[in-house]
């Protein structure tokens with residue numbers, strides 16, 4: 256192998272994704288985030304690109320291990336694990352994979368909301384367990400169509416969620432840093448104000464320090480007993496302890512969550528609750544979308560190495 260120019264790093268690349276990168280770029284090698292410092296100097300000096308997947312932090316200290324690094328290409332739209340400020344200070348480009356995953360993530364948000372309102376997991380269990388054929392029925396549940404829903408963060412994914420829920424005849428409210436052009440949806444200046452006006456909150460914010468606990472204890476309390484929280488963003492965007500307290504005490508009706516703090520080792524309090532629908536951070540997890548994300552990650556690395564404009568730059 257010639258000098259490796261590409262470091263493939265992260266805990267969750269599939270065999271197929273790794274092979275694709277290795278085949279496309281002849282001189283690539285794999286090293287986990289914690290193995291980087293142990294690489295020989297000559298190897299580290301030859302690295303010009305890093306392809307990353309997963310949520311392991313990548314900060315200035317790691318970047319400094321690679322003096323000729325020019326691009327960090329993230330697999331995923333959320334790049335909160337990468338210190339973009341540190342990358343910019345070092346002249347390192349960061350890229351991500353926006354838009355190609357919007358539909359899948361929005362689909363999952365709506366699916367979790369319907370599953371929660373219609374008690375679908377309990378319904379499945381009733382049928383499988385034989386209790387339905389023995390005469391037991393599912394208690395009446397709650398209509399989802401026509402609900403009053405607030406989207407926290409009307410960005411690319413938030414917009415897709417809102418469009419879907421509008422087709423379900425929902426009354427759409429949203430909060431973002433700026434007012435958007437919408438078909439008459441109600442804007443709120445803060446999540447606190449919005450939570451007073453809606454039953455259901457769908458969180459579609461970016462992660463990172465700036466949005467930490469943006470959905471605060473006060474926001475959760477303002478939702479009231481019919482409140483449902485759906486989160487497809489990052490665990491950090493919600494005050495998770497406050498959410499757990501409200502769910503345990505029945506102060507809100509339920510939650511549908513694809514993201515958590517400390518995932519996959521999530522707070523065990525969630526596992527004891529029957530008013531939550533839990534998913535294993537699989538928002539973008541269809542083979543079609545993951546294929547598009549992998550292709551876009553590779554296209555960014557190839558563009559960088561060819562000296563062409565990056566496809567989806569972050570900084």
Ligand code: NAP
Nearest residue numbers: 333408409410411412431432433460461465487488538539
């Ligand atoms: P986006 O288009 O950048 O939208 C992000 C939203 O967050 C925008 O509405 C933005 O507000 C808001 N925001 C950003 N910084 C903020 C701040 N400091 N305070 C308040 N609001 C802030 O991003 P996207 O493509 O929709 O992706 C959103 C996130 O979804 C990603 O960052 C990622 O964490 C998550 N995600 C999860 C999965 C999954 O598998 N569950 C998959 C993909 C993405 P403005 O509208 O005012 O700019």
